[in-house]
Amino acid sequence: MNKFLLALLVSAGSLSVFAQDEVTEKEIESHIKFLTLEKNGGRYPGTKANKRVVKYIIKDFKSSGIQAFETGYKQPFEAKLRVAEGEPEKPLASTCNVIGFIEGNDPELKNEYIVLGAHYDHLGLGGPSSKSDKKNAIHFGADDNASGTAALLEISEKLAAHKDELKRSVIFIAFGAEEQGLLGSKYFTEHPLVPLENIKLMINMDMVGRLNDKKQVYMGGAGTFPGGVDFMKDLGVSLGLNPGVHAGGVGGSDHVSFYKKGISVLGMHTGGHPQYHTPEDTLEFINLPGEKMVCEYIFQTILKKASSAEELYFINQD
Template sequence: MVYHGADDNASGTAALLEIAEKLISKQDQLKRSVLFIAFGAEEQGLLGSKYFVENPLIPLSQIKLMINMDMVGRLNDKKHVYAGGAGTFTNGVDFMKNLGKSLGLNPIVHAGSVGGSDHVSFYKKNISVLGVHTGGHPQYHTPEDTLELINLEGEKLVCEYVFQTILNKASTPNNIEFINQD
């Protein structure tokens, strides 16, 4: 049986590539490095992200914020985008709400609600996180999770939301401090 995975999580991988390409044109504004990684084996227990935090390419102390995009391709008509973990960095909740509204989104932002995707591995290492998704649907983990159901215009909007977040957080010399939400 084929599980296409268009939303879970080809949408997140496509968003990662789009945002990385877009950020290149703004690299002169950045005050910190941005590392883009697509992890594998999330469904098998976060194996890829767990491996990374146990065997990091750079010291974990240099990683200030991990943004995870898992299932960002099904923005609904109400334009709900979910952002969990926004309270793990200073003013994160207000920032994510205001940014989303300015882009025409209806963000549902949680200080905690870190969730169960790859950003959890970073949160457990006291690194600020943000988990972005557009919500569940009946096609989750089924062969019906196909490209035809992806809201391409909606995904572009979610990409802009994450891009603007990265640009803002990577363009400031201010330190991003971890705030525990347990």
């Protein structure tokens, strides 16, 4: 009998880990800590460190119950790496997007998709995009964009725990080679795993770890879907945030690739800072309670839109 009860307890514990119904500061910190390890060397495309990060993301997707498409979790592509003016071109780097999904429950709406994305790569040892005078120094990229990758893993896990509420399907994408020119998102939109016209909203998280004392969360693209500006303002305020909501202002991260294809987008971030694209963008500056609030905001956005039958369509903001 004791062994039987023990087995039940172990089973219950496994289920709670499988789809945890809570975003925690501890897990956000743990994800960012791994992503910014010295051995991961700034998560530069084509490196062993980059592949190590990909394995980490896949393992987390699996443990949360995020499904793979028929082609698997990896969407490989070749990335052309940026070089400084006058320098010779580098060989193409083999990297990938990491993709999973939760299928919706409505017989018709499950064929519509909301995409949640964040790029997992960074600058490696610097290069032409660095803002630092330091040469060959690891650019850890805690906010840019270990914070967004950690949010992607935490939100996907919480949505998996609420999968029975979803009418629409939700796709999760950790993009590769964003810092090289939005290459991962461009590749996905040119080689989509579902029809692009069935993607009704794409939410991108790029630098969401530095919520300030005024609790300001910024976003562009809220006017690209019906009622988006008021919806994002009201929801943010209800969660104790101070949302800076822009109808247009689509910005310069991976959501741009989707917007150019006529897909509604939200580009989410918590603002710039002096450590941007320098080796000093480290875990110590991350506001963990703040990132948890941002995760809840984005989780609620997806849950409300994916569990509703309201029509979602693209509104051009150019």
